[in-house]
Amino acid sequence: MTAETTLEPVANPRASFFRRLPVVSHFNKSVGLQRFMLVVGLVLTGIFLLTALAAPLLAPYGFAQLSDVDGSFPTQQAPGGKHLLGTTVGGYDVLSRVIWGTQTALLVIIVAVVLSIFAGVILGLVSGYIGGWLDRILVVVADAIYAFPSLLVAIVMAIVISGGQSSLFGGILAAAISITVVFIPQYFRVIRAETIRLKAEPFVESAKVVGASNIRIMTRHIYRNATRTLPLIFTLNASEAILTLAGLGFLGFGIEPSSAAEWGFDLNKALADTTSGIWWTGLFPGLAIVWTVLGLTLVGESINDLNDPRLRGRKRTNRKGAAAAAPAAPDGSGTATELSNP
Amino acid sequence: MTTLIDAPPSDADALLPPKKKQAGGGLGQYILVRFLLIFPTILILVTMVFFLMRITGDPITAAMGGRLPPEQLQERIHAAGYDRPLIAQYFEYLGQLVTGNFGTTLSDNRKVSEMLTTYGSATLELSINALIVALLVGIPLGMVAAHRRDHLPDAVLRILAILFYATPVFFAGMLLKLVFSVWLGWLPVAGRAGTRTELSLTALEAPTGIYWLDALRSGNTAAFSDVMSHAVLPAVALGLLTAGVFLRLVRTNVIGTLGKDYIEAGRSRGVSEFRLVTKHAYKPALIPIITVMGLQIAVLLGGAVLTETTFEWKGLGFQLANYLTARDFVAVQGIVVLLAVIVAVTNFIVDIIAALIDPRVRY
Numbered sequence: 001m002t003a004e005t006t007l008e009p010v011a012n013p014r015a016s017f018f019r020r021l022p023v024v025s026h027f028n029k030s031v032g033l034q035r036f037m038l039v040v041g042l043v044l045t046g047i048f049l050l051t052a053l054a055a056p057l058l059a060p061y062g063f064a065q066l067s068d069v070d071g072s073f074p075t076q077q078a079p080g081g082k083h084l085l086g087t088t089v090g091g092y093d094v095l096s097r098v099i100w101g102t103q104t105a106l107l108v109i110i111v112a113v114v115l116s117i118f119a120g121v122i123l124g125l126v127s128g129y130i131g132g133w134l135d136r137i138l139v140v141v142a143d144a145i146y147a148f149p150s151l152l153v154a155i156v157m158a159i160v161i162s163g164g165q166s167s168l169f170g171g172i173l174a175a176a177i178s179i180t181v182v183f184i185p186q187y188f189r190v191i192r193a194e195t196i197r198l199k200a201e202p203f204v205e206s207a208k209v210v211g212a213s214n215i216r217i218m219t220r221h222i223y224r225n226a227t228r229t230l231p232l233i234f235t236l237n238a239s240e241a242i243l244t245l246a247g248l249g250f251l252g253f254g255i256e257p258s259s260a261a262e263w264g265f266d267l268n269k270a271l272a273d274t275t276s277g278i279w280w281t282g283l284f285p286g287l288a289i290v291w292t293v294l295g296l297t298l299v300g301e302s303i304n305d306l307n308d309p310r311l312r313g314r315k316r317t318n319r320k321g322a323a324a325a326a327p328a329a330p331d332g333s334g335t336a337t338e339l340s341n342p
Numbered sequence: 343m344t345t346l347i348d349a350p351p352s353d354a355d356a357l358l359p360p361k362k363k364q365a366g367g368g369l370g371q372y373i374l375v376r377f378l379l380i381f382p383t384i385l386i387l388v389t390m391v392f393f394l395m396r397i398t399g400d401p402i403t404a405a406m407g408g409r410l411p412p413e414q415l416q417e418r419i420h421a422a423g424y425d426r427p428l429i430a431q432y433f434e435y436l437g438q439l440v441t442g443n444f445g446t447t448l449s450d451n452r453k454v455s456e457m458l459t460t461y462g463s464a465t466l467e468l469s470i471n472a473l474i475v476a477l478l479v480g481i482p483l484g485m486v487a488a489h490r491r492d493h494l495p496d497a498v499l500r501i502l503a504i505l506f507y508a509t510p511v512f513f514a515g516m517l518l519k520l521v522f523s524v525w526l527g528w529l530p531v532a533g534r535a536g537t538r539t540e541l542s543l544t545a546l547e548a549p550t551g552i553y554w555l556d557a558l559r560s561g562n563t564a565a566f567s568d569v570m571s572h573a574v575l576p577a578v579a580l581g582l583l584t585a586g587v588f589l590r591l592v593r594t595n596v597i598g599t600l601g602k603d604y605i606e607a608g609r610s611r612g613v614s615e616f617r618l619v620t621k622h623a624y625k626p627a628l629i630p631i632i633t634v635m636g637l638q639i640a641v642l643l644g645g646a647v648l649t650e651t652t653f654e655w656k657g658l659g660f661q662l663a664n665y666l667t668a669r670d671f672v673a674v675q676g677i678v679v680l681l682a683v684i685v686a687v688t689n690f691i692v693d694i695i696a697a698l699i700d701p702r703v704r705y
Contacts, residue, residue: 033497144386147637147689149644152678155662159671160394243510247648250512251663267512271652274516275531277524286513293508301504 026306034302041298048292052102061093063100063261079280086280088269094280098288100261104172105242105292111176112183112241113234119180120187125218125226127188128195139192142185150240151247154178158253171255171262175248179241190233194226232307235300239293246289263289369697376693380686387682388439391675392432400424401448401671444680447665447673454676457661464534464657467552468580468649469642471573473635475581476588481631483585484592489619491597499589506586511645515579515652522575530572532654580649584638591634595627629699636692640685 027038051058079086079094086094127138145153157178198204199222207217249255249264263285270282395401402419410418419425423434438445444454487499523531534553554573557566599605600623608622609615647659654660658677665673 033492033500036497037501140382141386144383145390147383147640147685148387148682149640149647149685151644151647152681155666155674156391156394156678159674160397239508246510247512247644250510250648251651252667264510267510267516271512271516274520275524277520279520282513282516282520286510286516289510289513290505290508294504297504297508 026303034305037298038302038306041295041300041302044291044295045299046295048102048295049106051099052106055099055103059096059099061096063092063097065093065096088266088273088281090269094266094284097261097266098263098284101263101266101285101288102292104255104260104262105245107172108176108179108245109238109241111172112179113237115176115180116183116187116237117230117234120184121191121223121226121230123184124188124191125195125223128192129199129214129218129222131196135192138188142188145181146185146189150182150244153182154244154248155251155253157181158248171259175245175253175255176241178248179244182244183237183240186237187230187233191226195222198222198225232300232303235296235303239296239300242289242293242296372697373694376690376697380690383686384683387686388436388679389432391678391682392435393428395671395675396428396431401675439679444676445672447670447676449665449668449670449673454673454680457658457673457677458680461656461658461661463552464655465643465646465650465659467534467554467573468576468646468655468657469639470552471577472580472584472642472645472649473638475577476584476638479581479585480588481592484589485596485619485624487589487593488596488600488623489615491593496593500593503586503589506582506589509583511579511583511648512652514582515575515649518575518579519653529575534569534572534655576649576653576655579652580642580645583645584642587634587638587641588631591631592624592627595630596623599623599626629696632692632699633696636689636696639688639692643681643685 027035074087088094088097123138127135154175155178158174161174161177204217204221207221212221245262246264246267249262249266250268252265252268255262255265266285267282267289270278270285273279273281400419400422402422402424403415423431435445442455444458446453483499483502487496490496519531522529553569554566557569596619600619602623605618605622608618613622643659646657647662649655650657650659651663658681662674662677665671665677
């Protein structure tokens with residue numbers, strides 16, 4: 001996540017384009033447990049994506065459907081029969097809402113991450129490159145937001161954007177922007193740190209000497225180099241976006257059940273059911289959250305470990321080597337503090 | 343929510359005057375600069391929260407709009423001063439904050455600052471309990487994972503840590519409730535204590551508000567066990583979330599120190615592996631844990647809002663959720679600002695502790 005972990009190029013520059021793609025290059029470098037975790041993460045994430053794309057085909061009913069040709073759905077019906085995962089207190093089909101929920105989650109991830117990368121990268125580049133007072137003010141503001149419980153930031157933003165009431169796109173946009181505000185400081189810090197490091201590199205100086213404008217240096221020379229960590233932050237933030245969305249929904253700031261299916265909201269409604277032993281209304285939306293976050297985090301974690309030569313396992317060089325899958329020896333320069341908090 | 347990747351240190355260092363680096367800078371100067379940095383942090387958050395919440399309109403319309411006739415609404419807005427220029431309101435608000443006045447709630451006409459004394463202790467108790475669970479689970483498991491690096495225990499523990507992180511607090515709480523309260527009937531479903539215990543504890547002289555402390559002081563064992571049985575599930579739900587972070591942190595740092603020369607030297611002297619991990623490698627690895635603990639305070643408070651709602655634990659977070667539902671944004675703003683102050687102050691304290699332990703932290 002920090003400058004130190006990225007100094008080593010992620011992929012062999014001479015390899016084919018396909019083999020240099022972020023996840024593919026990481027896969028080829030991985031071994032043993034790390035490969036296992038990466039593969040599990042990719043499978044979980046892949047199923048999540050497929051479900052989101054094929055939701056209209058997979059879901060037996062609509063997310064807001066309360067009745068079919070046979071009449072109204074029963075409420076709080078146990079799993080089985082027509083409703084594989086049962087029905088909720090409001091009479092919604094649990095399975096359908098879990099499946100449609102993937103679409104809401106995916107939309108929020110995309111909007112939130114795209115917006116925060118956009119804003120965070122621009123602010124980080126400008127702040128790091130120009131420096132001075134602008135930089136100091138932005139750092140203090142970013143630090144203040146970063147130190148604050150992110151859920152509370154998201155709540156304040158949700159109040160501002162939608163006043164708490166929301167339609168489908170209003171709700172998704174409100175949730176996404178709330179999450180964006182939480183993430184901007186993270187992208188900002190990473191990009192700013194990289195920019196400051198790169199600013200001192202000889203190639204930036206030579207670009208200045210040949211007369212490149214500041215904007216050109218920022219957008220071409222530094223931008224290309226400073227954004228290599230983004231795939232990692234992307235996957236980790238995607239999982240955080242899901243958790244924040246669910247948290248907002250759980251507190252009643254989610255999307256109305258008639259506009260879209262949202263797992264956090266369903267869990268909120270299921271809270272009262274738990275006490276009377278009705279488990280299916282809460283269990284399945286909750287598992288859907290865990291599934292998605294787990295998948296995305298496993299991918300992100302694996303990329304992080306594989307980017308860091310000290311954490312990366314090495315392929316066995318000698319089959320009768322002393323230890324199984326000899327771990328990479330920590331290099332002398334990394335102190336305890338640097339390992340966790342460079 | 344938490345960042346699973348170990349959080350980068352504060353960029354606030356960049357703000358310290360550069361000449362201090364050469365001069366070495368005394369501890370006193372560090373504490374002073376760090377202390378002064380609290381104020382801009384709080385000011386920025388207060389300013390942002392204030393203006394953001396007012397973009398959408400005045401709080402009275404938000405809370406009462408549609409329920410009161412327009413004339414009456416206007417009257418109340420005028421009486422509360424919400425029709426004055428925003429900037430005048432802002433400075434008045436800042437002035438009130440300095441004197442400790444965080445505003446009065448609209449829905450039930452209570453002082454927000456009073457809420458801190460009534461509900462703050464409940465949140466504090468929950469956070470302490472959760473932190474204890476997190477440390478008890480996270481640190482030993484992290485050491486095991488580091489010691490058995492790249493073997494089965496390590497693999498299982500690392501996946502467990504990610505699983506802890508991937509489970510939302512309220513879902514974990516719901517599952518715990520379902521299993522231990524509803525199905526097994528071992529523990530109470532919700533609340534901080536039974537009604538009788540609660541009454542006996544609030545009747546105490548000068549109660550701390552931290553129930554187990556009060557129960558211990560009164561020497562009432564029945565009350566104590568009642569309080570503890572209520573405290574277990576919320577503490578575990580919130581604690582496990584943070585335990586995953588500690589587990590990973592201890593693992594990475596112990597692995598780092600295990601590769602050091604002095605460990606090799608200890609091994610050659612015949613120090614047992616167990617002692618090497620728990621004493622020699624563990625202690626230097628503690629410093630980053632203390633720093634991250636500061637960052638985890640914010641996470642714990644955010645998680646407390648969700649945990650308290652799940653378990654009807656009557657603390658600040660539970661109140662916040664209630665006021666959110668009531669659309670009482672004066673109360674919401676008050677609690678948010680209150681929490682901002684708490685976070686800023688705890689971060690300051692943690693930074694000072696870190697500086698006292700490790701001189702390298704001081705720049």
